[in-house]
Amino acid sequence: MHATMMNFPLTITHLLERAARYSPRREIVSRRHDxxxxxxxxxxxxxxxxxxxxxxxxxxxxxxxxxxxxxxNHSRHLExxxxxxxxxxxxxxxxxxxxxxxxxxxxxxAGDKVIVVDxxxxxxxxxxxxxxxxxxxxxxxxxxxxxxxxxxxxxxxLLAPEAPHYDWPALDENAxxxxxxxxxxxxxxxxxxYSHRSTVLHTLVECMADTFGVAERDVVLPVVPMFHAAAWxxxxxxxxxxxxxxxxxxxxxxxxxxxxxxxxxxxxxxxVPTIWLGILALLDQDPKRFDLSTVRAxxxxxxxxxxxxxxxxxxxxxxxVVHAWGMTETNPLxxxxxxxxxxxxxxxxxxxxxxxxxxYASVFVETRHVDDRGNVLPWDGVxxxxxEVRGPWVASSYLAGEGTDRFTADGxxxxxxxxxxxxxxxxxxxxxxxxxxxxxxxxxxxxALENALMSHPAVLEAAVFAGRHEKWDERPLAAVVLxxxxxxxxxxxxxxxxxxxxxxxxxxxxxxxxxxxxxxxGKFLKTKLRELYGDLLLNR
Numbered sequence: 001m002h003a004t005m006m007n008f009p010l011t012i013t014h015l016l017e018r019a020a021r022y023s024p025r026r027e028i029v030s031r032r033h034d035x036x037x038x039x040x041x042x043x044x045x046x047x048x049x050x051x052x053x054x055x056x057x058x059x060x061x062x063x064x065x066x067x068x069x070x071x072x073n074h075s076r077h078l079e080x081x082x083x084x085x086x087x088x089x090x091x092x093x094x095x096x097x098x099x100x101x102x103x104x105x106x107x108x109x110a111g112d113k114v115i116v117v118d119x120x121x122x123x124x125x126x127x128x129x130x131x132x133x134x135x136x137x138x139x140x141x142x143x144x145x146x147x148x149x150x151x152x153x154x155x156x157x158l159l160a161p162e163a164p165h166y167d168w169p170a171l172d173e174n175a176x177x178x179x180x181x182x183x184x185x186x187x188x189x190x191x192x193x194y195s196h197r198s199t200v201l202h203t204l205v206e207c208m209a210d211t212f213g214v215a216e217r218d219v220v221l222p223v224v225p226m227f228h229a230a231a232w233x234x235x236x237x238x239x240x241x242x243x244x245x246x247x248x249x250x251x252x253x254x255x256x257x258x259x260x261x262x263x264x265x266x267x268x269x270x271x272v273p274t275i276w277l278g279i280l281a282l283l284d285q286d287p288k289r290f291d292l293s294t295v296r297a298x299x300x301x302x303x304x305x306x307x308x309x310x311x312x313x314x315x316x317x318x319x320x321v322v323h324a325w326g327m328t329e330t331n332p333l334x335x336x337x338x339x340x341x342x343x344x345x346x347x348x349x350x351x352x353x354x355x356x357x358x359x360y361a362s363v364f365v366e367t368r369h370v371d372d373r374g375n376v377l378p379w380d381g382v383x384x385x386x387x388e389v390r391g392p393w394v395a396s397s398y399l400a401g402e403g404t405d406r407f408t409a410d411g412x413x414x415x416x417x418x419x420x421x422x423x424x425x426x427x428x429x430x431x432x433x434x435x436x437x438x439x440x441x442x443x444x445x446x447x448a449l450e451n452a453l454m455s456h457p458a459v460l461e462a463a464v465f466a467g468r469h470e471k472w473d474e475r476p477l478a479a480v481v482l483x484x485x486x487x488x489x490x491x492x493x494x495x496x497x498x499x500x501x502x503x504x505x506x507x508x509x510x511x512x513x514x515x516x517x518x519x520x521x522g523k524f525l526k527t528k529l530r531e532l533y534g535d536l537l538l539n540r
Contacts, residue, residue, distance in 0.1 A: 009173040010200035013086040015239040017168075020046030023216060023242025029264055030074035031249040031256070033120050033143055040075050042242060047164035048076075049083030054162035056087065059137050059153075061114060063088035063169070066179065068112040068135075070094045070103075070121050073226045073247040076141050076155065080116060081226070081235050085177035085196065088169050092179040093227040098189075100127035106181050106189055107132040109400070116155065119143050120250070173197040179399065180229055182328045183519050191399030192328050198393035199236060202331050205362050206237040210338050212268065212299060212322070218243040219264055219294070223257060223271030224302070229332035232270055232301065232324075254278035262290045269295065272302035272522040273309065276321070277454075277461060280309055281483060283317050297322045301332075303523045304429055304447045307356035308455035311348070325358035325427060329406075329413055331393035335359040335367070335427055356451070360425035365391040367427065368412070369419050381422030384430050384443060388412040418443075435526050437466045437476045444476055444505050446526075452497040453478060458486035459493070463516045463524040464507060467537045475537055478507040479516050479529055508537055 019026075024043035032038055040048075061067060067084045069091060071077045084091040092110045094103055103124075107115070112132065116139045117125050129135065139153045148154060177196045181189040207214045214220065214237040222234040222245070230236070238245045246264045248257055258279055261269060276298060283290065298313070301324040313319040326332035337359030339351050361367045369377050369385035377385045390412045397407065406414045418431045430436070430445035437444040446464035453462035460483045467477040482488060490510040498506060517528040 009171060009196070011086070011171050011173055011196040012082060012177055012199060012236065013168045013171065015200065015203065015236055016046055016049060016082040016086055019239040019242050026216075026242050026244050028075045028078060028245045028247070030076075030247040031251055031260060032074070033072075033118075033250055035251065035256075038075065042239070045075060045079055045082065048159060049079045049086065050164050050166035051159040051162035052079055052083040053087040053166045053168075055158040056084070056089065056114065059114065059158075061087075061089050064176065065089045065114075066092045066110050066112045068092040068094050068107060068110070068115045069227070070096055070115060070117040070125060071141060071226070072096075072118060072250045073222060073231065074249050075245075075247065077226050078235055078245070078247075081178075081230075082239065086168050086171075087166070088171055088175070090176045090179055090193075093230070095181065095183075095225075095227045096121055096124060100124065101131075102189065104128035104131035106191075108134060109188075110179050110181075110191055113137075114139060116141065119146070122149070171196060173200070178230055180328050183523075190403050192331070192395045193399055194230065194331050194393075198331050199230070199233070201364065202233050202333060202393040203236040203240050205364065206233050206333065207241055208363070211333070211336050211362055212237065212270075212297070212324075214238065214241050214243055214268065216242045218267045219246060220244065221246040221248065221257075221261060221264070221266045221269040223248060223252065223269060223275050228302075229326070229328045232299070232326070232332055234270055254282045258282055258290050258292075261292055261295060265294045266292075267294050267296050268299070269297075270299035270301070273300055273305045274303075274461070274518065274522045276300055276305070276313075277309060280312050280317075281460060284312070287317065292317070292319060295319055299324055301326060304358070304451065305356065306451045306454040307352055308451065310355050311352055321355065323355060323357065323359060325417075325429070327415060329395040329415075330365070330389060330391075331395075333362055333393075334365055334389055335361050337426070340424065354426060358419070358427040358429050360427065361389075365389060365394070367421065367425070369421055374408075377421075379421045379423050379425065381420050381426075381428075384418050384420055384445075386433055387415045387417045387419045387427065387429075389415060418445075435465065437464070437474050439469070439474050439476070439504065440472045446476065449476060449478065449497065449501070449505065449507065452500055453480060453493060456488060456493060456496045458482050458488040461516050461524075463526060463529060465526040465529045465534075467508065467530075467534050469508075469537050476505065476507045477529075477533060477536060478510045479513050479533070480510055481513055481516055511536075 019042040030038045114137045119142045178194040222231040310321045323337035326334040377383045416433045449464040450462045461481040463479045466474040469475040517525040
């Protein structure tokens with residue numbers, strides 16, 4: 001029997017055209033560098049994406065060519081998200097928080113032909129552009145009338161004479177749409193190529209009620225950068241549904257984000273834990289200052305969110321945190337911590353640990369965890385092993401065939417996360433494989449210790465990492481940032497967490513810092529902590 005369904009390709013082009021046709025007047029709001037707000041619509045974004053495609057075509061951009069973006073979150077970046085893949089080219093989002101030498105490596109490795117850059121980031125571009133000979137043109141997203149460097153194009157001047165209609169090509173749904181690079185905390189960053197198909201499938205799942213439930217009525221604020229893992233797919237989910245989008249631009253401090261959420265009546269926002277820790281502290285200082293009554297969910301991912309923070313938002317401010325897990329290699333969603341029906345009425349003692357878990361796998365994603373010998377472990381909620389995943393938007397390889405050791409012979413991706421999985425399928429990350437503290441042959445979860453430390457009322461942030469030890473090989477050390485105006489001693493913090501852990505889990509030292517070093521995506525940079533304080537316990 002032959003299939004009777006149409007062979008209809010799953011492409012980003014459909015999302016762009018759908019948003020313009022069914023939600024033409026729905027707004028996209030962007031905060032500019034000067035803090036003013038720019039407002040456009042899905043109809044205008046589609047028209048400008050068409051103009052962009054014409055302009056890039058005249059500059060020699062064709063199918064498969066890489067167009068890089070070096071930009072903050074705003075509507076013109078959205079035009080690149082939609083217009084570049086729809087014309088058959090490939091968008092490569094450059095992480096503007098990386099060192100110039102890393103940016104040069106990534107742009108060369110991807111083979112970028114064009115770079116589109118925010119005017120405010122021209123000084124950063126100048127530090128590496130001479131080391132990327134494959135780049136033929138630079139296009140500037142201007143905000144002022146300042147003169148441009150020679151041979152640089154003005155984005156608006158390029159778009160102005162072009163037609164607001166484009167005959168989008170028929171594309172293979174498995175063709176490349178975007179390239180995102182890993183953060184490269186160990187070794188060089190690796191490129192992950194997202195296809196049209198993987199992006200569209202992931203988008204549809206994000207719109208499911210048991211995932212993020214993105215709907216036309218929503219006002220979506222992606223705090224997560226558009227240069228990181230495709231902004232967790234939220235711009236595409238908003239296009240698919242016609243939701244309103246609100247972009248924060250470069251202003252990512254707690255006050256700016258909270259003001260924007262209140263003013264634009266945001267319903268769904270998403271970002272890493274460090275962003276939300278600052279927002280919780282701001283709300284705690286003045287609970288009545290901001291009206292966030294429209295917010296139905298704040299998605300937190302990128303690192304484990306402390307249970308104390310999740311509880312604090314819910315108990316003190318009536319705000320729900322949705323904890324999610326994913327990676328660049330999972331395009332990027334893997335699991336969501338939704339409380340299943342069976343547990344809804346069982347109180348915080350049962351539901352808070354679920355909300356603080358990494359959740360259970362999204363539809364089409366499969367999970368397992370294995371021991372050091374590759375044996376698949378039971379889902380008993382106790383045994384720790386490395387998480388492996390597979391699914392239609394999980395990478396099967398890296399660009400240029402690198403990192404083959406991360407993929408198993410039977411088709412699974414090795415995440416590097418150490419987890420337990422319980423009988424209901426809930427994942428709980430106990431550590432990154434490279435961050436777990438191995439003391440005297442026993443594993444100590446830095447994540448569990450961090451969450452416990454951050455439940456202390458005086459602690460704003462805590463990062464636990466391995467310090468070298470002559471007898472035990474490694475021992476846990478804790479770096480702690482206290483809340484403004486609060487105080488705590490090492491002894492008080494150890495006493496606070498001691499009832500929850502075995503004695504040998506207790507950090508040997510607590511280091512009080514003004515700020516914990518972070519990666520380019522806002523995660524705690526434990527390699528830097530180990531570099532600075534890793535020898536603290538030696539020769540004592």
